[in-house]
Amino acid sequence: MKPLIGLVGRRKKGHQIAGMSENLHEIDIDLFMSDYGRAVQEAGGLPVLLPVDIDPSDYVGRLDGLVLTGGTDVGPERYGQASESDLFPPEAERDELELALMGLAIAGSFPVLGICRGLQIVNVHGGGTLHQDVPPHARYDVPPQAAVHPVEFAEGSVLADLYGLRREVNSLHHQTVDEVAPGYIVSARGDDGSVEGLEHESLPIVAVQWHPEMMTDRASDPIFAWLVEAAVSSNA
Numbered sequence: 402m403k404p405l406i407g408l409v410g411r412r413k414k415g416h417q418i419a420g421m422s423e424n425l426h427e428i429d430i431d432l433f434m435s436d437y438g439r440a441v442q443e444a445g446g447l448p449v450l451l452p453v454d455i456d457p458s459d460y461v462g463r464l465d466g467l468v469l470t471g472g473t474d475v476g477p478e479r480y481g482q483a484s485e486s487d488l489f490p491p492e493a494e495r496d497e498l499e500l501a502l503m504g505l506a507i508a509g510s511f512p513v514l515g516i517c518r519g520l521q522i523v524n525v526h527g528g529g530t531l532h533q534d535v536p537p538h539a540r541y542d543v544p545p546q547a548a549v550h551p552v553e554f555a556e557g558s559v560l561a562d563l564y565g566l567r568r569e570v571n572s573l574h575h576q577t578v579d580e581v582a583p584g585y586i587v588s589a590r591g592d593d594g595s596v597e598g599l600e601h602e603s604l605p606i607v608a609v610q611w612h613p614e615m616m617t618d619r620a621s622d623p624i625f626a627w628l629v630e631a632a633v634s635s636n637a
Contacts (some may be wrong), residue, residue, distance in 0.1 A: 404465035404632035406438050406446040407501055411472055411492065412453045434615040436515075437470050444625035446620045446632065457501040466512045466632035469499055469519025471612060474576060477533060480525045492559040496563035501527050507604060512631035514624065515608030517574050522597055523595045523608040527582025535595070537609065542553045547571055553595040558588035559607050561602070563623040570597070570611035574576060605631045 410433035412557040416426035431452050432478035438448035449464065476491035477484050478498070499519075503526040506513045515523040521531055540549050548569035554561035581587060589598025589609065615621045 402449040403445060403447045404629055404636060405449050405463065406466040406468060406628065406632060407449050407451050407460065407464045407502065408433060408441070408468050409451050409470055409502070410434070411495065413592075427583065434614075436612075436619070437468055439531050440614040440619055440622070440625045441468065441621055441629070444629040446625075451498070451502075453492075455498070456462045458500060459506055460502075460618070461505060462507075464511060465636045466628050467502055467506055467514070468628070469502075469513060469515040469522050469608070471517035471519065471532065471573065473518070473533065474533070475518065475521050475525050477531070480530045482533070487573070487621065490536065496522075506606070509635075510604060510637045512552045512628055513606035513607070514628045515599070515606070516614065517610060517612055518611050520596075520608035521576060521578070523587065523606060524578050524582045526584055527580060529582035529585070530580040531555065532577045532579045532609065534575055535577050536575060538572050538577065538595070542574045544569060545573060546617050548616070551592050553592075554598065555588045556584070558586070558590045558598070559600050559627065560609070560624075562625055570609075570613075571616060572610075573612055573615075574610060583627060605635065 410431050413430050415428045420475040435451050441448040474491050478497050499522045500615050502590040550574050551567055553567050584602050585599045587596050588600045591597045599608045615623050
């Protein structure tokens with residue numbers, strides 16, 4: 402049986418989607434970036450799309466793994482700060498869902514892959530904080546698959562086992578990790594010293610700040626294979 406991998410998306414109103422007829426402007430629409438699901442499928446998993454208004458407890462014992470995807474900013478009140486940026490306003494309902502899903506993953510010891518915002522959720526859930534605006538990292542001036550800077554991996558980490566000690570990555574974020582949550586190690590850093598990878602010290606939780614699902618070598622990227630293999634192992 403292929404493992405079931407949960408994916409969280411975003412909720413918009415119809416009027417926020419180009420081409421929607423006017424009579425649908427007030428309906429809710431859930432958006433899921435296709436590259437995440439494709440990457441999970443290519444690695445041998447089955448993506449399960451999770452709307453933001455589910456009851457996470459209904460999925461206890463049903464999900465084998467979780468991808469925390471990219472998106473808008475995490476609400477700064479979640480880590481005890483006032484807002485310093487309005488570039489991508491927080492979505493409280495999504496924050497609440499993803500923090501709850503992190504709790505379920507930890508309780509059930511099923512693996513989590515955090516990507517971009519997902520890394521930030523992992524850190525905030527664990528008690529860490531964020532730098533709220535780091536403009537040089539927001540490379541919206543180039544295609545999303547463009548590799549724009551190197552990251553170096555900590556020897557002995559999961560990420561080093563997957564990638565070696567260095568690789569070039571894309572960059573589509575404007576927030577970064579500040580204080581690292583207890584129980585996590587920094588397993589990757591950018592050339593400016595910023596945190597590009599986190600791993601839990603004992604649980605199968607790995608998070609990266611870049612977007613491996615958008616890179617041109619996605620089909621051969623090992624991180625989704627790691628997630629699927631860890632999901633199979635946790636369900637054995």
